[in-house]
Amino acid sequence: MFGTYLRRELINRRRQTIIIAIGMGLAIGLVILVNSFSAGVQNAQASVLQSVYGVGTDITISQAATPPTAGAAGGGGQGFNFGAGQGATSGGTTNLSQSRLTATRTQTVFADSQLATVKATSGVAAATGTLSLENTTFSGQIPGQAAGGTGGTGNRQGGTGTGTGTGTGGGSATGGADGAGGSAFNLDRFTVLGIDPAGDSVGPLSAVSLATGRLLTAADKGTDNAVLDSSYATSASLATGGTIAIAGTTFTIVGTVDSTSTDSATASNVYIPLDVAQTLSSNPGMLSNMYVTAASSSQVDQLAANLKTALPAATVDTQADLANTVSGSLSTASSLVANLGLWLSILVLAAAFLIAILFTISGVTRRTREFGTLKAIGWSNNRIVGQVAGESIVQGLIGGVLGIVIGVIGIIVINVISPTLSGSASTTGTGAGVAGAARRAAGAAGGAITGGGGEGGGFGQRGAGGGGFGAAAQATTNIALHAPFTIEVVLIAVGLAVLGGLLAGAIGGWRAARLRPAEALRSVG
Amino acid sequence: MPSEPVSESDVVMSQEQAILNSPTPGQGATNVYELVNVTKTYNATKRKVTALDNVTLSIPNGQMVAIQGPTGGGKSTLLQMLGALDRPTSGDVSLGSSLLSKLGDHKLAEIRAKEIGFVFQSFNLIPTLTALENVETALAPLHVSGAERRDRSQAALESVGLADRYTHLPAELSGGQQQRVAIARALVKSPDVLLADEPTGALDEGTRDEIMDLLEGFWREQGLTLVIVTHDSAVARRAERRLHIKAGKVRDA
Numbered sequence: 159m160f161g162t163y164l165r166r167e168l169i170n171r172r173r174q175t176i177i178i179a180i181g182m183g184l185a186i187g188l189v190i191l192v193n194s195f196s197a198g199v200q201n202a203q204a205s206v207l208q209s210v211y212g213v214g215t216d217i218t219i220s221q222a223a224t225p226p227t228a229g230a231a232g233g234g235g236q237g238f239n240f241g242a243g244q245g246a247t248s249g250g251t252t253n254l255s256q257s258r259l260t261a262t263r264t265q266t267v268f269a270d271s272q273l274a275t276v277k278a279t280s281g282v283a284a285a286t287g288t289l290s291l292e293n294t295t296f297s298g299q300i301p302g303q304a305a306g307g308t309g310g311t312g313n314r315q316g317g318t319g320t321g322t323g324t325g326t327g328g329g330s331a332t333g334g335a336d337g338a339g340g341s342a343f344n345l346d347r348f349t350v351l352g353i354d355p356a357g358d359s360v361g362p363l364s365a366v367s368l369a370t371g372r373l374l375t376a377a378d379k380g381t382d383n384a385v386l387d388s389s390y391a392t393s394a395s396l397a398t399g400g401t402i403a404i405a406g407t408t409f410t411i412v413g414t415v416d417s418t419s420t421d422s423a424t425a426s427n428v429y430i431p432l433d434v435a436q437t438l439s440s441n442p443g444m445l446s447n448m449y450v451t452a453a454s455s456s457q458v459d460q461l462a463a464n465l466k467t468a469l470p471a472a473t474v475d476t477q478a479d480l481a482n483t484v485s486g487s488l489s490t491a492s493s494l495v496a497n498l499g500l501w502l503s504i505l506v507l508a509a510a511f512l513i514a515i516l517f518t519i520s521g522v523t524r525r526t527r528e529f530g531t532l533k534a535i536g537w538s539n540n541r542i543v544g545q546v547a548g549e550s551i552v553q554g555l556i557g558g559v560l561g562i563v564i565g566v567i568g569i570i571v572i573n574v575i576s577p578t579l580s581g582s583a584s585t586t587g588t589g590a591g592v593a594g595a596a597r598r599a600a601g602a603a604g605g606a607i608t609g610g611g612g613e614g615g616g617f618g619q620r621g622a623g624g625g626g627f628g629a630a631a632q633a634t635t636n637i638a639l640h641a642p643f644t645i646e647v648v649l650i651a652v653g654l655a656v657l658g659g660l661l662a663g664a665i666g667g668w669r670a671a672r673l674r675p676a677e678a679l680r681s682v683g
Numbered sequence: 684m685p686s687e688p689v690s691e692s693d694v695v696m697s698q699e700q701a702i703l704n705s706p707t708p709g710q711g712a713t714n715v716y717e718l719v720n721v722t723k724t725y726n727a728t729k730r731k732v733t734a735l736d737n738v739t740l741s742i743p744n745g746q747m748v749a750i751q752g753p754t755g756g757g758k759s760t761l762l763q764m765l766g767a768l769d770r771p772t773s774g775d776v777s778l779g780s781s782l783l784s785k786l787g788d789h790k791l792a793e794i795r796a797k798e799i800g801f802v803f804q805s806f807n808l809i810p811t812l813t814a815l816e817n818v819e820t821a822l823a824p825l826h827v828s829g830a831e832r833r834d835r836s837q838a839a840l841e842s843v844g845l846a847d848r849y850t851h852l853p854a855e856l857s858g859g860q861q862q863r864v865a866i867a868r869a870l871v872k873s874p875d876v877l878l879a880d881e882p883t884g885a886l887d888e889g890t891r892d893e894i895m896d897l898l899e900g901f902w903r904e905q906g907l908t909l910v911i912v913t914h915d916s917a918v919a920r921r922a923e924r925r926l927h928i929k930a931g932k933v934r935d936a
C-alpha cells in the first residue's frame with residue numbers, strides 16, 4: 159500500500175514532484191560542482207607545491223638572509239669585473255665571457271651541523287639539505303669606442319636592485335639592451351641545485367621521474383656528474399651523454415628528469431652532487447634549504463614546533479603553510495571556491511530545501527480532507543507521517559539523482575574546457591630560502607625570468623640582483639584544471655537529498671499529524 | 684446479532700425505549716453504543732458552542748438509525764463521537780467493550796480501523812488512487828497480506844456492482860459510482876458499525892435510492908449497526924429508529 163500510494167502520489171502530482179526534484183537537483187548539482195572544482199584546485203595546488211618541494215616533504219626549513227645594504231658591492235650581487243686587459247680584442251671589438259656559480263639570494267643559511275640537529279629531532283623520519291645555486295654566464299662584445307662610454311667596465315653592483323625582482327615566469331630573458339652603442343651582451347642563467355646524491359627519498363628530486371639516463375646515486379659523490387630537468391635540457395639543446403659547463407667546470411649529463419606532476423617542471427634546471435656544489439660555489443659545508451619528512455603525518459605540527467625550537471632563526475613551513483603561499487589564478491580560483499562557491503551553494507541549497515518544505519506543507523494542506531479521511535478509516539498518525547515523509551524523501555532522492563546528473567555534466571564541461579590556471583608557489587619576506595627554490599622551478603617552467611629587464615640601463619641585466627632579498631620569487635606553473643568525480647561526491651548528493659527529503663517530510667508529516675480526523679466530515683474542501 | 688432485524692423490530696423498539704429511559708452503561712452485548720451525559724463544546728473564536736448538550740443514548744446492536752435535525756444542530760458532532768473521531772468534552776461514550784471517551788489517539792485509530800466503517804457526503808476517495816486501491820486503503824492498517832487485501836477489495840467492489848471499474852480513478856467515475864467505491868471501502872473490513880454522514884446528500888434522487896438500497900441490503904445481510912445522518916425524510920423513513928437533534932439535544936422522533 160505504502161509503495162502504491164507513494165508512486166501514485168508522485169506520478170499524479172507530477173508538477174510538485176518535478177519542481178521539488180529540480181530545485182534539489184540544481185542545488186545538489188551545484189554543491190557537487192563546487193566540491194569537485196575545489197578538489198581540482200587543491201590537487202593543482204598540491205601539484206605546484208610538489209614540483210617545488212618534492213613528494214613526501216612535510217616540512218621545509220629555510221631562513222631569511224640578512225638583507226644586504228643597498229649599494230654595497232658584494233652584498234650578494236653577481237658582479238662581473240672585467241679588468242682593462244681582459245677579454246679578447248679583435249678588430250676594435252672586445253669579447254668578454256665569464257661564468258660564475260653563486261648561491262641564490264638567500265645565501266647559505268645553514269651549516270651541515272644544523273642538518274644533523276634536524277635529523278636528531280624526534281619525530282623526523284628523514285631530512286635532507288640542498289644548496290640552491292645559480293650559474294650565470296656573461297658574455298658579450300664591446301666595440302672599441304664604446305668601451306668606456308656606456309656601462310663602463312660592466313660592473314654592476316647587485317645591491318642596487320633591492321626589492322625590484324618581481325619575477326614572472328614564461329618570458330625570455332631580455333638581456334642585452336641595445337642602448338649600449340653597438341655593444342652586444344648575453345646573459346645566460348640557469349639554476350643549479352646541489353643535492354645529497356644518496357638521499358633522494360625526500361626533497362625536490364623526490365618529485366621527479368626519470369626521463370633518460372639515470373639519477374644521481376651515492377657513487378656520484380664528488381664527481382662532476384649532473385642531472386638536468388628535461389624541459390630545460392630541451393630548451394638548452396642538451397641531452398644525456400652531453401656536457402654542461404657550470405662555473406667553468408665541465409659536467410657530464412648522466413640523466414634527465416621530468417616532474418611527476420604532469421603540468422609543472424622540476425625544481426631546478428640542473429642537479430649536481432651537494433659536495434661538488436659546495437666546493438664550486440665556495441660554500442663548504444653550507445646549505446640553503448632543508449626538507450623534512452615527519453615520522454607520522456599526525457605529528458607534523460608538533461614536529462614543526464620542535465624544529466622551530468631547535469632552530470630559532472629558521473622559518474619552518476608545513477605543507478599547510480606552503481599551500482597558502484600558492485598565488486596566481488590558482489589562488490584566485492581557490493578563494494573563489496572558498497568564498498563565492500561555498501556561499502552560493504549554501505544559498506541555493508537553502509532555497510531548494512525551502513522550496514521542498516513549502517511545497518510539502520502546501521501539499522499537506524491541500525490534502526487535509528484526504529488525510530482526515532485516512533485517519534477516519536483507521537490509519538494511524540505514524541502511517542500518515544511515514545507516507546508524507548516517504549513522498550518527500552523520494553522526491554529528494556530524485557533530486558539527488560538529478561543533481562548527480564547536473565553535477566557530472568558540469569564536471570565534464572569543466573574538464574572539456576580544462577581551464578588553465580597558473581599557480582605560483584611564492585614566499586615573500588621570511589621564506590627567502592624557499593623563494594630561491596621556487597624561483598628555480600620558474601626558470602625550469604619554460605622561460606627565464608624577466609625581472610625589471612633593462613632597468614639597469616647598462617646591459618639590461620635583470621634588476622633582480624643579489625640584493626633583491628625578499629622579493630617575490632615565483633615558480634609559475636600552468637596547470638590544466640581537472641575536476642575529479644569521486645564517490646565522495648555521490649555520497650554528498652545522496653546525503654543532501656535524504657536530508658532535504660527528511661526535513662520537508664518531517665515538517666510536512668508534523669502538519670499532517672496535527673490534522674484532526676474529524677476534518678474528513680467537512681463537506682467542503 | 685439479530686439475523687433478521689426487521690422481523691424483530693418490535694422487540695428492538697421496546698428494548699430501545701427501555702434503554703433510553705434508564706441508561707445504564709455496560710448493560711450487555713445488546714447495545715453496541717452507550718452514551719452517558721455526553722457534552723461536546725467547541726471554543727469558537729468568540730463564543731463557546733455547545734454542539735452536544737448532555738446526551739444520553741443507547742444504540743442496540745444491529746439497529747438502523749437515522750439522525751435528523753436542523754443544520755448546526757449537532758448531527759455531525761454526534762457522528763464523530765460514535766465514530767471515535769473525537770472525544771467528548773465530558774461524559775462517556777462506549778462502543779462494545781471500549782470506553783472511547785477515555786482512549787488515546789492510537790487506540791482510537793485501531794478501533795476505527797477494525798470496527799467502524801465510514802461513508803461521507805462527498806465520498807472522500809483518494810483522488811490519485813484507483814477504485815481498487817481506494818478500497819485497499821481500509822485494509823492497510825489491518826496486517827492483511829497483499830494478496831488477501833486485493834482479493835477482499837475486489838470482492839467488495841464486486842458486491843457494490845463495480846467489478847468492471849477496478850482501475851478507474853475517482854475522477855473517472857460518476858458520483859453514484861464513487862459513493863459505491865466508498866461503501867466498498869467502508870465494508871471491506873467487515874465492521875461492526877457503519878456510520879454515514881449525508882451519504883446521499885450529493886446525489887440525485889435516482890442514485891440516492893440506489894445507494895440507500897445498497898446500504899440497507901448490507902445492513903440486512905451483515906447484521907451491522909447502521910447510523911445515517913440525513914436531511915432527507917425519504918432516507919430517514921427507511922430506518923428503524925429516527926433520532927432528532929436540535930441545539931445539541933437528542934430525542935427520538
Ligand SMILES: Nc1ncnc2c1ncn2[C@@H]1O[C@H](COP(=O)(O)OP(=O)(O)OP(=O)(O)O)[C@@H](O)[C@H]1O
Nearest residue numbers: 725726727732734753754755756757758759760761
Ligand atoms: N471544529 C469546530 N469548531 C467550532 N465549532 C464547531 C466545530 N464543529 C462544529 N462546530 C459547531 O458545532 C455545532 C454543531 O455542528 P455540527 O457540524 O455537528 O452540525 P450538523 O448538525 O452536522 O450541521 P449540518 O447539517 O450543517 O451538517 C455548530 O454550531 C457548529 O458551528
Ligand SMILES: [Mg+2]
Nearest residue numbers: 758759760880
Ligand atoms: Mg453535518
